[in-house]
Amino acid sequence: MNYKQLSYFWAVAKAGSLVKASEQLGVTPQTLSGQISLLEAELNVTLFKRVGRGLELTDSGRIALPYAESIFETGSMLEETLRHQPKKRPRVFNVGIAEFVPKSIAYHLLSAAMSLENPIRIVCREDNFETLLAQLAIHKLDIVLADRPMPSEVNITGISYKLGESGTSFFAKAELALKYPGQFPERLHRAPMLVMGEDSLIQRQLMRWLNEQHITPNIVGEFDDSALMKAFGMAGIGFFTASSVIAHEIEQEYGVIKIAETDEFTQQFYAISVPKRANHPAVVAVNESADKLFLFNKTPASTSL
Template identity: 55%
Template sequence: MLNYRQLHYFWVVAKTGSIVRACEQLNLTPQTISGQISLLEQTFGTELFKKVGRHLELTDTGRQALPYAEQMFQLGNELEALLRAQPKEQPILFRVGVADVVPKSIVYRLLAPTMELAEPLRITCREDKLERLLADLAIQRLDLVISDRPMPAHLDIKGYSQKLGECGISFFATPALVAQYAGDFPACLQGAPLLIPGAETVVRNRLDRWFGDQRVHPRIVGEFDDSALMQAFGQSGSGVFIAPSVIAEEVCHTLNVRLIGHTDAVTESFYAIAVDRKVKHPGIVAITEGARRELFTP
């Protein structure tokens, strides 16, 4: 059976980078910590650390174990805070998973109404691939998942998708690139360097069809699952990039780029996926109502 004290010592050493620093944090002797970690390794017949010179480095097994320990002790800290708080001081925990393809500005705007509720919320956000987020939703480690697509039909997971809204897409680039590829849109994109969402995203397939219909063939120089990383490359001048039209003004102002053009023939949609069909959590209610009232207005 797993010894959680030994696991805690392993976690602290891995986080601090050395037994000496772990001793300072835990107020224990090096012999105690190293001895307990050795017992943990003996229990499972595998090494978690290896010595490299005077330093300790995680083995492959140690690297695999660390994220699990991280989650376990994070949940433990949340539980301790919950139990210590007085009933009237307890905020409502709102655990949100965000698919990594959803632009961060969209996520912020969707979550912003939850910060104005009369009932205090404590929001925790986690970004990951949609399938992994939905697995955590199924075992109630998340209250909500925000995605660019509804619940996939092939997944044997109970969940209900609610469309928050949709909008067209806009194309952006640095002033230098805009000047270099000036002309009528979208013809000006012919041969232009393009940063594009990855093949697994919904908008990618729609973009490919649209470019074919327009008989425009940009030069793809980068594919990204993470929208923030794509924008960072776009801001540096690496190529033209896209973003939802509802945040076009913010993208231009924040990244110091210019709008090349936009189309409503290619749309991005955003969904809230929850376990219960009937929405009860005040955070989810605030998101769905705010999206329709302020973000995705007709």
């Protein structure tokens, strides 16, 4: 179907005559009549019948008119929408957050992207490390925030940037801390403790370090979600650890106290992206915000893996 011919039919039907429609459209009546005849031949129907000096719709014309009106109303809506759409549409920034990365650290790293001159819409996905790398490989993600670099055995051409590292602080509800007085780390011996899941690097580092100190805590909870672990800590269920860079925030948010801090084992944080996404303005912003959070000079940890 020729939609220009359909528009001529619609204009004539609304105007009621060829002459009025031709004046509105700026074409001759002969042109309108010829184009409508071609449309009638294409559809194998008669759309108008002459009554006196005017035109009336046939039964076929009355059936066709609502369809034509719907088509051109939709076209007008499309034109209006495109004319008034925002000049700067937000650029989507797809972020994968590995399950053992603390939410508050992820927020600090990502918040800078929201202040860019060109608007950004962040889409965050939390999952296990392997699943996020697979999504990065097929370009469903622009960046992955993780507690480890991309493994060398992974067949993905990518870049792992070390954003920074942090010492580890120990926290507890004040009432619980009073029940286990003494020097650190000896006071943790047989004390109730909350730890991250067994797949997290920080849990393995913590248990290895405690073993070296001949400290055996009473593990009362194990969590994949650090926020849930902190919530249990806030309830006074057990001692727990977190990155020292957010220690003050944890004390304020969860109503706990920091009982000790150590740099003998640290938490590390990485941004992983593929070369095609490395220059995304939000990826650059994440790397720059890490300088302020960790005061750490970033260098590529692994490339072309």
